[in-house]
Amino acid sequence: MHPYAPPPPPAAALCPVSAPLPAPGLVLSLTLPGDPRSAAVGRRAVAASLPAxxxxxxxxxxxxxxxxxxxxxxxxxxxxxxxxxxRHRDDALRIVLWDQHPRHADPDTLALCAARRRRALWLLAAVVDDWGGEWGVTEGPPPHRGTKSWALLPG
Structure with missing residues (x-):
């Protein structure tokens, strides 16, 4: 065999698969810096993944x-x-974003912060509502810290 020749094809499988495996659904996870420029990185990654x-x-x-x-x-x-x-599952796409926003000890500050966050996400609310989906913001369950913002868009 010539040193630059391609390797021979692999041998036949000893245990052939009886049924093809289902195609995996979209599962995409990214950790991004807490910087407004990360929005463009996330948008591009998602835009490239969806058609694929x-x-x-x-x-x-x-x-x-x-x-x-x-x-x-x-x-x-x-x-x-x-x-x-x-994640795309059951003909719906779920988007989750975790941040590390610390929990406020004072109940008034906690309520004010939650109201500001929901008000700031007005455009998300409009798009999700138009698409017939749901969205929300919740505190991370113990032992996690931070805030979980999510949206669910049906197919």
Missing amino acids: YGLPSYAWPVTLAVTELIAVNAALTPGRELYLSL
């Missing part, structure tokens, strides 16, 4: 939702990492 998984119809609402979630949460918790997750 056969979900081009989600492009407009999902890229806008991701942009809003990242930009707003980066402004509320600057300099701390953000974790973005997208």
Whole structure:
């Protein structure tokens, strides 16, 4: 065999698969810096992923939702990492963004902060409502710290 020749084809499988495995759905996770410029990075990653998984119809609402979630949460918790997750399951796309915003001890400050966050996400609310989905903001369950913002867009 010549040293630059391609390797021979692999031998046949000893245990052939009886049925093809189902195609995996979209599962995308990114950790981004808490910087408003991260919104463009998240938007581009999502925009590239959706057509690759056969979900081009989600492009407009999902890229806008991701942009809003990242930009707003980066402004509320600057300099701390953000974790973005997208999953397509049961004909719906779920977007989750975790930030590291510390919990406020004072109940009035906590309520004010929650109201500001929800008000800042007005464009996300409009798009999700128009698409027939749901969205929300919750505190991370113990032992997690931070805030979880999410949107669910049906197919």
